[in-house]
Ligand SMILES: C[C@@]1(CC(=O)O)c2cc3[nH]c(cc4nc(cc5[nH]c(cc(n2)[C@H]1CCC(=O)O)[C@@](C)(CC(=O)O)[C@@H]5CCC(=O)O)C(CC(=O)O)=C4CCC(=O)O)c(CCC(=O)O)c3CC(=O)O
């Protein structure tokens with residue numbers, strides 16, 4: 001498998017099964033995609049999400065009816081507790097060229113990762129389906145360990161553009177940026193006071 005960052009703005013995402021898992025997957029996509037949840041019943045967790053709901057008993061539907069539901073979808077998630085039904089939806093997606101994630105049953109061609117998100121970065125974590133708990137554990141560790149990552153990226157962005165002006169040798173620019181990144185005192189200062197961290201970075205590593 002290969003990780004990709006997708007822009008799902010305006011794309012149609014279908015979630016089959018509106019229980020706890022279907023609601024979590026719906027919440028994952030609703031920031032960007034046009035999400036429809038198709039299910040016999042709907043979890044209270046779906047309330048407040050910008051998702052459409054469509055009531056249906058999926059096991060009563062023939063393949064043709066399921067194919068009609070899938071029309072125009074970019075990605076589908078099967079999140080019913082019935083693996084045979086989920087796998088059937090998966091086969092129809094494969095036939096129609098629709099990306100497919102299976103919450104229970106045969107693996108589809110998409111895995112939903114744990115995500116660490118800042119305003120300047122995005123980290124996606126997967127164990128290739130082997131242990132979602134480990135993905136979650138890693139996410140929580142990264143969130144704690146790198147709580148100030150956004151500020152470090154901002155500082156790097158700023159120092160990088162200053163360096164481009166004052167340091168003509170690329171290798172030297174790269175060295176200075178690495179030194180700023182690995183300076184524990186600058187990292188500590190970043191947590192409390194961006195301007196102080198910035199001043200330290202300039203004083204220590206930006207002498208042209
Ligand atoms: C393959 C995958 C398919 C997919 O893409 O959905 C999948 C499959 C399954 N998960 C199961 C169980 C749990 N999943 C979670 C939580 C998360 N699961 C997520 C992703 C994935 N889950 C994909 C692989 C990700 C990877 O590659 O690592 C996360 C990352 C993203 C998200 O769903 O939002 C999210 C954490 C978000 C976060 O907090 O950061 C918890 C809760 C917890 O851990 O607290 C439990 C209960 C504890 C446990 O069992 O671990 C079971 C049922 C097993 C059974 O019946 O016993 C199956 C089905 C099976 O295994 O057959």
Ligand SMILES: NC(=O)C1=CN([C@@H]2O[C@H](COP(=O)(O)OP(=O)(O)OC[C@H]3O[C@@H](n4cnc5c(N)ncnc54)[C@H](O)[C@@H]3O)[C@@H](O)[C@H]2O)C=CC1
Pocket residue numbers: 016017018019020021022038039040041042043056057058059060079080081082085102103104132
């Ligand atoms: N991939 C993942 O991250 C995880 C997957 N799972 C697995 O996902 C499955 C779903 O879990 P939950 O959401 O907790 O179950 P749930 O019982 O809370 O919800 C299931 C939903 O599917 C709907 N449904 C069931 N059969 C249907 C049908 N024939 N037609 C239409 N709707 C139907 C129900 O109405 C309900 O809304 C389970 O098999 C569970 O083991 C569990 C935890 C995490």
